[in-house]
Amino acid sequence: AQKITQTQPGMFVQEKEAVTLDCTYDTSDPSYGLFWYKQPSSGEMIFLIYQGSYDQQNATEGRYSLNFQKARKSANLVISASQLGDSAMYFCAMRETARSNTNAGKSTFGDGTTLTVKP
Amino acid sequence: DAGVTQSPTHLIKTRGQQVTLRCSPKSGHDTVSWYQQALGQGPQFIFQYYEEEERQRGNFPDRFSGHQFPNYSSELNVNALLLGDSALYLCASSPGWTGVGETQYFGPGTRLLVL
Numbered sequence: 624a625q626k627i628t629q630t631q632p633g634m635f636v637q638e639k640e641a642v643t644l645d646c647t648y649d650t651s652d653p654s655y656g657l658f659w660y661k662q663p664s665s666g667e668m669i670f671l672i673y674q675g676s677y678d679q680q681n682a683t684e685g686r687y688s689l690n691f692q693k694a695r696k697s698a699n700l701v702i703s704a705s706q707l708g709d710s711a712m713y714f715c716a717m718r719e720t721a722r723s724n725t726n727a728g729k730s731t732f733g734d735g736t737t738l739t740v741k742p
Numbered sequence: 743d744a745g746v747t748q749s750p751t752h753l754i755k756t757r758g759q760q761v762t763l764r765c766s767p768k769s770g771h772d773t774v775s776w777y778q779q780a781l782g783q784g785p786q787f788i789f790q791y792y793e794e795e796e797r798q799r800g801n802f803p804d805r806f807s808g809h810q811f812p813n814y815s816s817e818l819n820v821n822a823l824l825l826g827d828s829a830l831y832l833c834a835s836s837p838g839w840t841g842v843g844e845t846q847y848f849g850p851g852t853r854l855l856v857l
Contacts, residue, residue: 658845668785669848714785728798729790729800732786733784734782
């Protein structure tokens with residue numbers, strides 16, 4: 624069964640500094656996608672970045688990058704040059720996608736990390 | 743281009759009642775998934791609809807049921823509400839139900855309070 628673990632309930636970072644949010648996952652499916660979402664206090668989940676299990680390069684989207692270490696089953700989110708507006712809950716999620724997998728299409732989320740950016 | 747929309751935004755019900763939540767997917771998306779997010783936790787997958795059929799289901803009782811319409815919009819129904827059903831219910835849409843790289847986009851959610 625797929626599982627996502629986020630071991631940092633809360634993180635603090637100084638404005639303009641970089642921060643890494645940890646995510647480890649467990650799956651036996653060779654085909655999967657990894658996602659990071661941001662959830663401000665308003666509640667809406669905002670998509671940040673995606674990494675496919677077969678992607679050779681680490682994904683990047685603006686100030687967000689994903690440090691994908693497949694052998695370690697790790698998919699950490701790196702936010703560079705933190706801004707006050709980055710303060711939110713961050714979720715790592717995974718979806719198994721092999722068509723032979725009866726669980727294909729289900730998404731599993733971690734319990735999240737609350738990031739607070741200090742001025 | 744409208745994103746995912748959900749209605750209502752907030753709802754208060756009493757135990758034993760039934761509730762229907764609604765979701766319209768992002769333009770061009772044909773797959774809708776529903777999630778339950780309890781306070782302080784990550785979203786839990788309820789089920790996913792594609793081509794008007796339930797394609798995947800999470801570990802939720804039969805009290806949770808859904809429907810997808812020909813225009814791809816969807817409803818989540820919860821019968822015999824329990825206090826533990828109080829949560830934020832999120833709808834997500836995507837342009838395919840299993841493909842790698844098909845990102846789900848979420849709506850603003852419906853906050854359900856069961857008294």
